[in-house]
Amino acid sequence: MSPGGHLATDQDDFSHGSSFTSQALIALDNHYHPLPVVFDRAEGCTVWDPEGKQYIDCLSASSAVNQGHCHPKILKALIEQAGRLTLSSRAFHNSALGPYLAKLCSTFGYQRTLPMNAGVEAVETALKIARKWAYTKKGVPAGQAIILSVEGNFHGRTLGTMGMSTDPDSRSAFGPFLKGICSSCPSSPPKNAEGRLLKFNNVNDIERALQAHGKSAAAVVLEPIQGEAGVVVPDDDYLPKIKALCTLHNVLLILDEVQTGLGRTGKLLCQHHWNVRADITTLGKSLSGGFYPVSAVLADENIMDVIKPGEHGSTFGGNPLGCAIAVAALDVLLDEHLAERAEEMGQMMRSGLLELKSIRPLADSSTGYIQAVRGKGLLNAIVLDTSLSTKKRGAWELCLLMKSRGVLAKPSHSNIIRLVPPLVIGPEEVKRVVTVIGESLKDLDQVGGHSYFFLIFQNRTSFIRIQSKVNTNSACSAAGQVKPWHVAKQILQNERLEVESNHGNLSVDISLVWPYQIGQTKKVVPKSFNLHKIYQSGVVFFVQSFV
Numbered sequence: 001m002s003p004g005g006h007l008a009t010d011q012d013d014f015s016h017g018s019s020f021t022s023q024a025l026i027a028l029d030n031h032y033h034p035l036p037v038v039f040d041r042a043e044g045c046t047v048w049d050p051e052g053k054q055y056i057d058c059l060s061a062s063s064a065v066n067q068g069h070c071h072p073k074i075l076k077a078l079i080e081q082a083g084r085l086t087l088s089s090r091a092f093h094n095s096a097l098g099p100y101l102a103k104l105c106s107t108f109g110y111q112r113t114l115p116m117n118a119g120v121e122a123v124e125t126a127l128k129i130a131r132k133w134a135y136t137k138k139g140v141p142a143g144q145a146i147i148l149s150v151e152g153n154f155h156g157r158t159l160g161t162m163g164m165s166t167d168p169d170s171r172s173a174f175g176p177f178l179k180g181i182c183s184s185c186p187s188s189p190p191k192n193a194e195g196r197l198l199k200f201n202n203v204n205d206i207e208r209a210l211q212a213h214g215k216s217a218a219a220v221v222l223e224p225i226q227g228e229a230g231v232v233v234p235d236d237d238y239l240p241k242i243k244a245l246c247t248l249h250n251v252l253l254i255l256d257e258v259q260t261g262l263g264r265t266g267k268l269l270c271q272h273h274w275n276v277r278a279d280i281t282t283l284g285k286s287l288s289g290g291f292y293p294v295s296a297v298l299a300d301e302n303i304m305d306v307i308k309p310g311e312h313g314s315t316f317g318g319n320p321l322g323c324a325i326a327v328a329a330l331d332v333l334l335d336e337h338l339a340e341r342a343e344e345m346g347q348m349m350r351s352g353l354l355e356l357k358s359i360r361p362l363a364d365s366s367t368g369y370i371q372a373v374r375g376k377g378l379l380n381a382i383v384l385d386t387s388l389s390t391k392k393r394g395a396w397e398l399c400l401l402m403k404s405r406g407v408l409a410k411p412s413h414s415n416i417i418r419l420v421p422p423l424v425i426g427p428e429e430v431k432r433v434v435t436v437i438g439e440s441l442k443d444l445d446q447v448g449g450h451s452y453f454f455l456i457f458q459n460r461t462s463f464i465r466i467q468s469k470v471n472t473n474s475a476c477s478a479a480g481q482v483k484p485w486h487v488a489k490q491i492l493q494n495e496r497l498e499v500e501s502n503h504g505n506l507s508v509d510i511s512l513v514w515p516y517q518i519g520q521t522k523k524v525v526p527k528s529f530n531l532h533k534i535y536q537s538g539v540v541f542f543v544q545s546f547v
Helices: 022-028 072-082 097-108 119-138 203-213 238-248 270-274 320-335 338-358 395-404 427-443 531-536
Strands: 041-043 046-048 054-057 112-116 146-148 217-222 252-256 280-283 295-299 370-376 379-384 410-412 416-419 450-458 463-471 487-493 496-501 504-513 540-546
Touching (some): 097 280, 112 119, 119 252, 217 238, 238 252, 338 379, 338 427, 395 410, 395 416, 395 427
Parallel strands (some): 146 217, 217 252, 252 280
Antiparallel strands (some): 041 046, 280 295, 410 416, 450 540, 463 504, 487 496, 496 504
């Protein structure tokens, strides 16, 4: 199988992505539903696609490139270490591990650290440590330790972390999950009963859960700010009160700083905004500046020493290449004062975004598209009132309009857009981002424009993906308005697709990508076919985006 799950042949050549067009590369990837843009190279907060178009990156690979794309100092460390030693495994010592562990402990003020790879590995390791601590230090009876989280959390997509998730799309058809790791109380509800969800930013919920389960509770796991939920910032007294409750009930507080840490929110760690020190802190993503998977678990000796030699480890965890890269990434973060820069640029961004709240679809509208602007540092989000759009457009469509103007961001849910640029972003780039969002908001509900359509046909032997860019001024271009039964027929002539619908005739430019001949434009296709009949046989036809 080739990348993306398509059938490959001897003619396929995946040796260098830049030899393909953006359309061909997009067709290879059908496991996610990303914006239709392909990264080919990057520097700082700027990325380029294979055709050379330039964009400002406002996602930073979900905070993995806080130091900016391809930072030269981190790149230099990678090259030097790669030519010296890349892997030893934990069966032997290596000369890069000690300095890395010492750097982590001195920088973040913990006595011990356990090196891992992906951020979710760090969280899973923290869960293991908490359980072992509960049994060996707290005295929880064997097999009865529970770990509590809250609604809307995101800690990764492994079975352990999914047990805490409340996202039905992430959980569906992946159970059963690990016992005793949950976001509800009671943790094991009676038959045919549901546990009451513990809400984020609700001290009473955690207090109630610990009163009921405090004797068997090993830990409470939280994000200081919920990122995937849409940059949900808690009240100023939330984390201090949760920490006090955990101390009262002899329960560990685990703060997942994989996304929020390392300067992202204007502090070295997000928890520092509230003068909280977690019992266990997890780090990842930009711990390596985006060059390599590196994560870490931080705790003091009285907690970390429950893990004895040989009880936990990873072949690549603490490898010399990752260690050297991470030390360089931490040096860049500290030497370039990126946390302070994030605070300054973040205030500038939020101030500019608040000025856009006056943009509304109609002159007589009482409110604007933007309901709220929230965040800390350069972890920010805008919340849209999608009910104001007469064409039912929301965060996805706004992100596509922004993309067409050279700014890339990610929608969270249907009405939230996260703005998470690299911390090296400057004032002029922040101004440009705000300007583009304003221009895109003004165009969001306008008649006409371009719509991207995808026609996907899949059977046992092939996967056909047809992308079409529609120029139209009809209501048909609104996201979600075009349905398969609107189309009576399609006739392909010279790469022009004439579509007949109940909204009138549309002229469509299409690019056909047949994944068993990747990188080639297929011109020999059936001259005509009835879309409705094919739809009934398994074709999926939908409006993928609006620009």
